[in-house]
Amino acid sequence: MKIEENTNNYAKINVNFKLKEIVKTVVKNKMSLISLVVLMIIVFIVIFGNFLTPYNPTEQSRTQIHQKISINHWFGTDEHGRDILSRILAATKLSVISGILCVLFSFAFGIVLGATAGYYEGKIDSLIMRFMDILLSLPSILLAITIMCILGRGFEKAILAIGIVNIPDYAMIVRGSILSEKQSDYVQASRVIGAKDSYIIFKSILPNVISSLIVRATLGISDAILSAAAIGFLGLGAQPPVAEWGDMLGRSRSYMFIYPHEAFFPGVAIFITVLAFNFLGDGLRDALDPKSREI
């Protein structure tokens, strides 16, 4: 009992120490610090976006069609007279949540498939990896579009499609790590004391490879936001009247020579969010996975 308590205390101290180190390294990097502040603002908009919008983001007004930038409409209005600022603020929630959900989906499936393949090897490994090869045999956005074609249009389906497309990324990382960690002494020791396979995978091996997965997931959120915006841009994602950055960009294309501001602001929103996640990902990589710092 005492040994277990001591081990727990030691683990807690170790985690606190590691967390402090990570925060220190992230904060030390200026770009990561700025991106962290930007992301906090984005999270604030995600939570309180509905209260911040000056107008109803879906309310159409025939008298306000294609208004230019003014005090009343900071970013102008669109072809239905809807306030673009309000729509961008309302769409923040959708885009950020879509990025996170996509990553959670591919993360969960990637871990299970990668761990199973790496731990059991043999036929099951070949089967899973050939399936991953099949998923990788099409460029990701084309695969996502093909899946959307099978599932139909819609925001939830776009999340599912992007999630499926990104599964191999996580599965490969987990499989590789498990293959190399499997021979370690601590895994052999767990086996000797009769631990179950699931315990060895999830409690012994995964905590040791989680850092590279967290880094990949942070960078994956920005990829997923970009892909979701691309699908929205092509008219396959969120359907009207819901506000979504990619969809707003896609619709503004028809008027881009006359009203370029309508295409400009949704793009800026996507760019800033993706850039913030990318810089945070870089900072986290420096902190968690120093070996890959050079890339």
Place this chain on the structure above:
Amino acid sequence: MVKYILQRILLAIIVLLGSCFLVFVLLRVFTPDPSVGEGGAGKYATSEQRKAWRDARGLNEPLIIQFTDYIKKVVTGDLGKSYKTRANIAKEMSDRLPVTIELALFSLILSSVFGMLIGVAAATKKDAFTDRICMFFSSIGMSLPTFWFAILLVDFFAGRFHILPSGDIVDSCYTVEKTTGFYFADTLISQNYKAFLSFLRHLILPTISLMLSSVAVFSRITRSSVLDVLKKDYVKTAKSKGINESKVLIHHVLKNALPPVVTVIGLQFVTFLGGAVLIESIFSWPGIGKYLLDATLNSDFPVIQATVFMVTILTVFTNLIMDIMYAILDPRIRFCRKEANR
């Protein structure tokens, strides 16, 4: 080496057939009955007429028989007909595929050259101002949405200043005789230099849009690879012998830093094929990306199936070439395989 290549080819065929089968089955199981939709048996068709429409296309057969029939037809060069336009898909593909490959290849060549130059410049001046600026812009390049950047380019160069065209592949006043399908070659073969210049002008904006993020990827990979090699003892030895810095860089560093960059070339080519969907739809570039998008919006399944099949062939083939080139460039891979085979 031969065994290694044969293994890779076998794997490529398995992946190709697997992905084709998966898309084939999913399209037939999860999508609505094509006889009901546009291009089907007709809006007011009776159930018998629908059945006859399906029978004529072999859609009532078991899936495995449909698939083997499809593969047999594909091998003979028959990709079927579009439900929507009733056009021959193989003919459309032969017109569209070279156009997409052309755009992807131009973007690939330019982005790899620029990316490698930036990467080498950043690595040789590590942590200096040049390095930081290069890396900062590469982060921006990776975060910019391609389609937004393309729209901004169109607005600026075509909408405001009318310097470059905003769409299509050559000005409509030129007719290009098709020999190879590649406009670059066809305009030169037919000695239609005005059309050639027009093609180059039309190529500029789509290429820049497509290569943006790729330059960032190439510069990062090259930088990391060069930095890795710069730390090696043989580079230090060469430098300590007093060999000229640029000579060391070209003969010792670049030669050894190349293999990882070569792998990325293949990956980027595949990415360009995907990115083409967005870029082609913005610039009205008549390639397979636009073809797939139109087919998706119209639920034109034979076209979707054929496009997926062709892109998969291109991807698998590119990966195969990259695997082989990597083995040729990096003797350690060949050596490891020989050892493993013993």
